[in-house]
Amino acid sequence: MKRLLITGAAGGVGKVMRTRLAHMAETVRLSDIAPMDPAGPNEEVVQCDLADAAAVMDLVDGCDGIVHLGGVSVERPFAQILKGNIEGVYNLYEAARAHGMPRIVFASSNHVVGFHRQDSHLQATDPVMPDGLYGVSKCFGEAMASMYHSKFGQETAIVRIGSCFPKPVNHRMLGTWMSYDDFVSMIEAIFRAPMLGCPIIWGISNNDVTWWDNSAARYLGWRPKDNSETYRAELDAAGPPPPVDDPASVYQGGAFTQDPILKE
Ligand code: NAI
Ligand code: 15L
Numbered sequence: 001m002k003r004l005l006i007t008g009a010a011g012g013v014g015k016v017m018r019t020r021l022a023h024m025a026e027t028v029r030l031s032d033i034a035p036m037d038p039a040g041p042n043e044e045v046v047q048c049d050l051a052d053a054a055a056v057m058d059l060v061d062g063c064d065g066i067v068h069l070g071g072v073s074v075e076r077p078f079a080q081i082l083k084g085n086i087e088g089v090y091n092l093y094e095a096a097r098a099h100g101m102p103r104i105v106f107a108s109s110n111h112v113v114g115f116h117r118q119d120s121h122l123q124a125t126d127p128v129m130p131d132g133l134y135g136v137s138k139c140f141g142e143a144m145a146s147m148y149h150s151k152f153g154q155e156t157a158i159v160r161i162g163s164c165f166p167k168p169v170n171h172r173m174l175g176t177w178m179s180y181d182d183f184v185s186m187i188e189a190i191f192r193a194p195m196l197g198c199p200i201i202w203g204i205s206n207n208d209v210t211w212w213d214n215s216a217a218r219y220l221g222w223r224p225k226d227n228s229e230t231y232r233a234e235l236d237a238a239g240p241p242p243p244v245d246d247p248a249s250v251y252q253g254g255a256f257t258q259d260p261i262l263k264e
Contacts, residue, residue: 008031114130115131199220
């Protein structure tokens with residue numbers, strides 16, 4: 001690619017992808033509402049709010065790929081979610097439509113299915129069961145991706161990320177963890193694919209514990225390599241798993257299912 005846009009570049013995953021995806025384009029354009037480190041070689045840094053339609057229109061101009069990580073990433077009051085995850089996604093897709101429909105990786109979340117139980121084995125086509133306003137906003141993003149694909153042919157990989165951190169930090173994450181290495185290789189596969197369409201991909205490593213079936217996305221050639229089992233002994237040593245009737249053990253979304261509807 002000539003120019004790859006990464007939104008959410010000041011965030012936990014974005015900071016990692018800033019360096020790990022640098023090889024994928026001649027120039028990487030980094031954006032966030034929060035301040036970022038100054039541009040290095042082959043980088044552009046653009047601070048903007050995803051809710052600012054004109055700014056997002058300019059942001060996407062000249063990009064031939066987008067990794068969309070920006071937005072509210074946990075349960076928050078609706079006003080915040082509305083800006084980052086509803087208006088922001090609309091602005092991004094409208095900007096993409098105006099600027100040649102660059103392929104998009106959309107960071108969705110396991111919280112679109114958070115109220116499914118951990119003893120269910122889900123396909124991407126199973127009904128959503130969001131566990132909060134945040135999960136609902138990611139359902140909106142997925143629906144936008146689907147609609148822009150059906151109506152205009154815009155290609156998006158909808159990645160329902162489980163837990164993308166250096167390592168799993170609790171027993172639930174044995175089922176949800178995705179390593180940074182596996183996310184990088186997934187993004188490489190998404191941009192390498194001759195035809196992408198608009199698949200839903202479960203963003204998980206090659207974990208022994210799994211609630212999600214990724215076989216429908218095998219055509220991308222992505223094969224995750226890491227396994228959360230590597231960390232089980234470490235987690236056990238830190239403390240026992242939560243009781244079997246604890247939401248963290250019952251629901252795929254874990255503790256998110258217990259979040260209240262937050263007010264300002
Ligand atoms: P994060 O919260 O660390 O990063 C998100 C970034 O988006 C932040 O730097 C924030 O400043 C920016 N942002 C928020 N509102 C914005 C707005 N209105 N305009 C522009 N930028 C805005 O989240 P993280 O962990 O890096 O996740 C990245 C993406 O992946 C998020 O979309 C999140 O929902 C999704 N995701 C992450 C998971 C994980 O395990 N890290 C799991 C599931 C989904
Ligand atoms: C998410 O969607 C969040 O963005 C992330 O911070 C984690 O909480 C993750 O889900 C998870 O479920 O572990």
